[in-house]
Amino acid sequence: MFRQSFCGSSTSKAHACTGRVSGSRTFIYPFFTRGRPFPLQLLFFGTLFCIYNGFLQGYYLIYCAEYPTDWCTDIRFTSGLLLFLLGMGINIHSDLLLRQLRKPGEVTYKIPQGGLFTYVSGANYFGEIVEWFGFAIATWSLPAFTFAFFTLCCIGPRAYHHHRYYLKTFTDYPKSRKALIPFVF
Secondary structure (H helix, E strand, C coil), X not given: CCCCCCXXXXXHHHHHHHHHHHHHHHHHHHHHCCCCCCCXXXXXXXXXXXXXXXXXXXXXXXXXXXXXXXXXXXXHHHHHHHHHHHHHHHHHHHHHXXXXXXXXXXXXXXXXXXXXXXXXXXXXXXXXXXXXXXXXXXXXXXXHHHHHHHHHHHHHHHHHHHHHHXXXXXXXXCCCCECCCCCCC
């Protein structure tokens, strides 16, 4: 294994992916949401988690990861990057659809329509899980796989509970729609 320099390496590409998503989720998304106020306690713990996770991912990629010079052409990197970009696209599109459900001042729940919401109740969650498993494959690192696994463990049940809530609340909710994974679960 050849340790590449930070600038211009696969490691810097992985940092760019992480920074793009974290920056969008942290600084852009909150300004476009509508509805109920957000509890400060969740904001605090979410920020704490993001700082800790960012430190672990960054430390590993900067100081521990070793990639061969041809890592950018390795099937793990290219397939992981494509999966990451696909998940990010699903996530951003699903968030856009969710934001458009409510008019300013509205707080009532509505049935999400379009995109992957045609197939699953938690399209945004599905996108985020795909995104982070793509990142884990692209970086081929234990911290990234751990984060992807815990993302699945935290967000997966949320999608399931949202799905149950929608089925109970809306009599016209599509019965063929799954909770998280299209056509499966």
